[in-house]
Every structure is written in structure tokens, then in C-alpha cells.
Amino acid sequence: EAGVAQSPRYKIIEKRQSVAFWCNPISGHATLYWYQQILGQGPKLLIQFQNNGVVDDSQLPKDRFSAERLKGVDSTLKIQPAKLEDSAVYLCASSRETNGEQFFGPGTRLTVL
Amino acid sequence: RKEVEQDPGPFNVPEGATVAFNCTYSNSASQSFFWYRQDCRKEPKLLMSVYSSGNEDGRFTAQLNRASQYISLLIRDSKLSDSATYLCVVKGSNDYKLSFGAGTTVTVRA
Numbered sequence A: 001e002a003g004v005a006q007s008p009r010y011k012i013i014e015k016r017q018s019v020a021f022w023c024n025p026i027s028g029h030a031t032l033y034w035y036q037q038i039l040g041q042g043p044k045l046l047i048q049f050q051n052n053g054v055v056d057d058s059q060l061p062k063d064r065f066s067a068e069r070l071k072g073v074d075s076t077l078k079i080q081p082a083k084l085e086d087s088a089v090y091l092c093a094s095s096r097e098t099n100g101e102q103f104f105g106p107g108t109r110l111t112v113l
Numbered sequence B: 001r002k003e004v005e006q007d008p009g010p011f012n013v014p015e016g017a018t019v020a021f022n023c024t025y026s027n028s029a030s031q032s033f034f035w036y037r038q039d040c041r042k043e044p045k046l047l048m049s050v051y052s053s054g055n056e057d058g059r060f061t062a063q064l065n066r067a068s069q070y071i072s073l074l075i076r077d078s079k080l081s082d083s084a085t086y087l088c089v090v091k092g093s094n095d096y097k098l099s100f101g102a103g104t105t106v107t108v109r110a
Helices: none
Strands: A005-007 A010-013 A019-024 A031-037 A044-050 A053-056 A065-068 A075-079 A088-095 A108-112 B004-006 B011-014 B019-025 B032-038 B044-050 B055-057 B060-065 B070-075 B084-091 B098-100 B104-109
Touching (some): A010 A019, A019 A088, A031 A075, B004 B084, B011 B019, B019 B084, B019 B104, B032 B060, B044 B055, B070 B084
Parallel strands (some): A010 A108
Antiparallel strands (some): A019 A075, A031 A044, A031 A088, A044 A053, A065 A075, B019 B070, B032 B044, B055 B060, B084 B098, B084 B104
């Protein structure tokens, strides 16, 4: 079974630029999560989708971050405009159902200069 | 107060040694508890769930103390391949959201 796919793996941008990350969950997994992991910290949930609907986006900085999962499969996370403090690894995870084991993708390492 | 707090370490131990560390959680209503392992520059992976009665998986033993709100992980007969960051994870009772600690780094030396 293929794991969670993410791209790009690395991205370097300057502050105030825009960036987008893509995630393809494990086939058949209805629930998709985006996490932000800042160096030295644990992952922090940004947004959770159940199929194509948002379940929880309470920790998503909505003034600059947006995410969508239009067809209930893959998802994109966008940051516009980026700030220095957005430098982190953005992890996508998926689970078969809301309360199921989460499987993480390899992450996208973002550096904002 | 953070939801999940861990001793960051690092714990530097020789091969074959036993190493143990704890984490504490703030929400007494938390229902489920896990240890994840994260290798350097890799994604987190589930190591084991933590049950109220305590549980073992090979050389790994996890304990839960609900009264004191802490979880422990013990690694026996450490291997070089056990070198990693161990993330303590707590799941809420209502929203099933995972809250991660910052991790405890273990380095096993030859």
C-alpha cells in the first residue's frame, strides 16, 4: 500500500512570497490532516478534513493560510504571504476514519528568508 | 501550560542499557495515549499505544498513570537503531485531536 505522498519536499522562499504544498493521502482514507512542525517542537494540527469538508481549522492562521480538498482526495495548503516564522516542516497525514491511526507523509520543509 | 510536556533530553545511553522517560498531560479528560517515534528529518510513526493496564511491545514498555496524568516509556536492551526522538501524544475525548509533546531525544552509542 502506497503511503502519504507530499510535494515538494523542500522549498525556500522570501518573506511575503506565496507557496503551496500538495498532499495525496493513502487510498481510501477519508480523513486528511495538515500539521506544522517547527524545529524543536511537536507537530501542531492546522486543519483536518473529513472527505472534502473541514472538521477543525481552529489553529489555522486564516489571514495567511488556506487549504482545500475539493474532491475529497488530495489536498493543497497555501501560505500567502509567508512570514519568517512560517519556516517549518509541513506534514500531511491521513487516516481511514476520524478516530483511526494517522499515517504521516514525509513532509515539506519550508524555509522563509 | 502546554497540553503535553516532555523532558527534551537528550538521553545518551550505551548499547544494551535501559532508558526511561515520562511525559505529563494537562487535560484529565484525555482518552487515548500514544508514543510516536520520529527519526531525524523523517515523519513521525506510531510506536505503540498506551493502555491503562500498561503494555509491552518487545523491548518497549509503556505505562499510564491517570491519577498523576503522566505516561512513561521504557526501552530495555537499547540498540543503536533506537536512536530517535520519541513523541508523547494525547488524544482528546471529544474531538479526537492529537496533541503532541515536543519529544524526547534518545541517542544510543556503541
